Amino acid sequence: MTETFISWGMDPNWAWGVATIAGILLIALPLMLSVAMIIYADRKIWAAIALRRGPNVVGPFGLLQSFADGLKVFLQETIIPTSANRGLFLIAPIITFTVALMAWAVIPFNSGAVLADINVGLLYILAISSLGVYGVILSGWASNSKYPFFSAMRASAQMISYEVSIGFILIGVVLFADSFNMNEIVKAQQGHGLGIVNAFGFNLLLFPLAVMFLISSLAETARAPFDLTEAESELVAGYQTEYSSMSFALFWLGEYANVLLMCTLNAVLFWGGWLPPIDWAPLYAVPGIIWLFAKILFFFFVFSWVKATVPRYRYDQLMRLGWKIFLPISLLWIFLISGYLMLTRYS
Incomplete structure (x- = not known):
């Protein structure tokens, strides 16, 4: 894109700046639209599993329901508790929303199509x-209310616990791909599974890691059955209790942007990303971004399916799964994978 602007006679420095801003908008704006639509899809999936109709009034088939909800919160009054720390209270949802967008800068949507x-x-x-x-902790502490604070402590412990396991899980992917570059990780999966499947997930050593990463993704985004941060019977509504209007909407958008990101990471790191499922020449005629979106939608359906069917964990069960099951298994698997690669690839 920078070369295109330079060919139009633009100064190279200006061309780079304009190309960067255009790339950011090209990712951020469709992502915001996608978030609105997956909220609708989420509610439709829950409704179908519960034998209900779900959103069906606003717009054709209820497609505009998310936009109506967005307009509603935009028109609401922003209420700040009198005893809250005003500055931190307002900046917390901004942090959550901004951080949720920043990670998309390195996601490859096709071969070389990455910001x-x-x-x-x-x-x-x-x-x-x-x-x-940080956004979660600041929101809970700045609200100066005990239930949001309890929720923030739960959320921070939960996120830190499962980030440790996720870190070790991803070491296995890096060892097989021999790179931290997201494009190279996708390319390393070409024909990897059984010689014909474009996925690390069909590798017997990496499949258990793929399953643990999917479950850890649910915990990292505080989705059911790990939504202890919003346990209504215990915490009212979690760290978001004191928020209203657009500050609440920023938390909501950030949460779903993170869910989309985790669905994307599952697709990119273990299931071939923008590569077709089978390493067969005619399938490469379909643009890579279509394959990636199809995989993202599949994993989002799994996220919604789990939320609609699996009961919530107790907090001790949540911690035990992260520290006593996933952490030791992921450590053991690193030894197995590194030993296997030493014997086969580097011997």
């Missing part, structure tokens, strides 16, 4: 995703 094709893309995602906990 920032950096060599440490996976490390960047881990670093950015770990910053999301």
Whole structure:
């Protein structure tokens, strides 16, 4: 894109700046529209599983329901508790929303179609995703209310616990791909499974990691059955209790942007990303972005399916799964994978 602007006679520095801004908008604006539509899809899936109709009044088939809800919260009054820390109270949802968008900079939508094709893309995602906990903690503490504070403490412990396991899980992917670059990780999956499937998930050593990563994704985004941060019977509505209007909407948008990100990471890291499912020449005629979107939608359906069917964990069960099951297994699997690669690839 920068070269295009330069060919139009634009100064190289200006061309780079304009191309970067255009790339950001090209990702951020469709992402916001996608968030609105997956909220609608989420509610439709829950309704179908519960034998209800779901949103069906606003717009054709209820497609405009999310936009109506957005207009409603936009027109509401922003209420700030008198005893709250005003500055931190207002900046917390902004942090959550901004961090949720920043991670998309290194996601490859097709071969070379990435805003920032950096060599440490996976490390960047881990670093950015770990910053999301600051918005949660600040919102709970700044509200100066005990239930949001309890929820913020739960959320921070939950996110930190499962980020440790996710870090070790991703080491296995990096060992097989021999790169932290997201594009290279996708390319390394071409024909990897059984020689014909474009996925790490069909590798017997990596399949257990793919399953643990999917479950950890649910916990990292506080989705059911790990939504202890919003346990209504215990915490009213979690760390968002004191928020209203657009500040609440920013939390909502950030949460669903994170869900989309985790669905994308499942597709990119273990199931071939923008590659077709089978390493067969005619399938490559379909644009890579179509394959990636199809995989994202599949994993989002799994997220919604789990939320509609699996009962909520107790907090001790949540912690035990992260520290006593996923952490030791992921550590053991790193030894198995590194030993296997030493014997086969580097012997």
